[in-house]
Amino acid sequence: xxxxxxxxxxxxxxxxxxxxxRGIFGPGVFxxxxxxxxxxxxxxxxxxxxxxxxxxxxxFVDISMxxxxxxxxxxxxxxxxxxxxx
Amino acid sequence: xxxLHFFSILFLLGGLFFFITATAGLLRFPGFFTRLHATGKGDxxxxxxxxxxxxxxxxxTLSSLKILFIAVxxxxxxxxxxHAISRAAIKSxxxxxxxxxxMT
Numbered sequence: 009x010x011x012x013x014x015x016x017x018x019x020x021x022x023x024x025x026x027x028x029x030r031g032i033f034g035p036g037v038f039x040x041x042x043x044x045x046x047x048x049x050x051x052x053x054x055x056x057x058x059x060x061x062x063x064x065x066x067x068f069v070d071i072s073m074x075x076x077x078x079x080x081x082x083x084x085x086x087x088x089x090x091x092x093x094x
Numbered sequence: 095x096x097x098l099h100f101f102s103i104l105f106l107l108g109g110l111f112f113f114i115t116a117t118a119g120l121l122r123f124p125g126f127f128t129r130l131h132a133t134g135k136g137d138x139x140x141x142x143x144x145x146x147x148x149x150x151x152x153x154x155t156l157s158s159l160k161i162l163f164i165a166v167x168x169x170x171x172x173x174x175x176x177h178a179i180s181r182a183a184i185k186s187x188x189x190x191x192x193x194x195x196x197m198t
Contacts, residue, residue, distance in 0.1 A: 009151070016110055019113075020110070023113055023117045027120060030129070038130075042120065042126070043120065045172075049141050053141065053145070056148050056161065057148070065155075069160045070160070073163070073164050076164050077167070084178050087182040088182070090183075091181065091186065
């Protein structure tokens with residue numbers, strides 16, 4: 009079961025590399041924000057998987073809860089800023 | 095290999111599948127809004143499935159309850175963030191992608 013979690017984690021890392029391409033070469037700033045938001049959700053799952061691999065689930069669950077909230081607020085702040093900028 | 099582990103493998107594989115489709119959508123779609131269309135929905139479902147899978151793996155403890163809370167939160171937060179980004183994009187004058195021959 010643990011090796012299955014390793015597989016899922018490695019799969020998510022490879023997917024993050026693909027999303028990173030969009031983040032770097034994204035034509036505009038909005039593509040980059042969409043890529044960062046996508047990377048944020050993938051990191052959330054990776055964080056939890058690491059927690060289970062090190063079987064310190066309680067600590068990592070709290071960390072990933074905070075990370076989910078911060079990722080959401082960050083995306084909103086970026087959208088709010090870019091809306092004003094003319 | 096208890097029944098809980100079986101379900102968690104099932105949900106995690108489903109989550110990984112939708113992550114792959116969302117990433118393919120993010121890379122392959124033509125315009126910004128089509129890409130956001132893919133990642134907004136794809137990632138929401140993928141995160142929810144993966145989190146439910148991890149909650150199954152944990153069994154019935156307090157931390158699995160927190161994981162389910164994160165799943166519910168992400169289910170509400172991701173569409174809101176996607177809406178905020180697309181509204182900002184529309185306001186700053188980003189034109190949605192149109193097929194060339196249907197420029198009505």
